Amino acid sequence: MGPATFPHDLVQAQRDWFAVCEALAAPRPHATAALRRRLMRLSARVWGHPFWSSGRGRSPAARVELRRLVRSQQREGAGTP
Numbered sequence: 001m002g003p004a005t006f007p008h009d010l011v012q013a014q015r016d017w018f019a020v021c022e023a024l025a026a027p028r029p030h031a032t033a034a035l036r037r038r039l040m041r042l043s044a045r046v047w048g049h050p051f052w053s054s055g056r057g058r059s060p061a062a063r064v065e066l067r068r069l070v071r072s073q074q075r076e077g078a079g080t081p
Contacts, residue, residue, distance in 0.1 A: 005056075006066055010049045014070045017042040
């Protein structure tokens with residue numbers, strides 16, 4: 001699959017989803033109920049996004065590519081001062 005162009009709101013929702021997962025994985029997370037609710041809302045936003053109904057988003061590989069894209073952006077952002 002070639003590089004997909006994902007909608008900005010979908011990329012941001014996936015980025016937020018990763019951030020909430022990391023917050024929940026902390027040794028002593030605060031406000032876990034609120035974090036779990038946020039994770040559920042973000043999950044619904046990511047998985048129910050209209051992009052997945054488009055031709056480019058129908059492939060299961062597109063979901064993997066979205067996660068890879070966001071992770072690589074996070075790594076690049078963490079490496080800059």
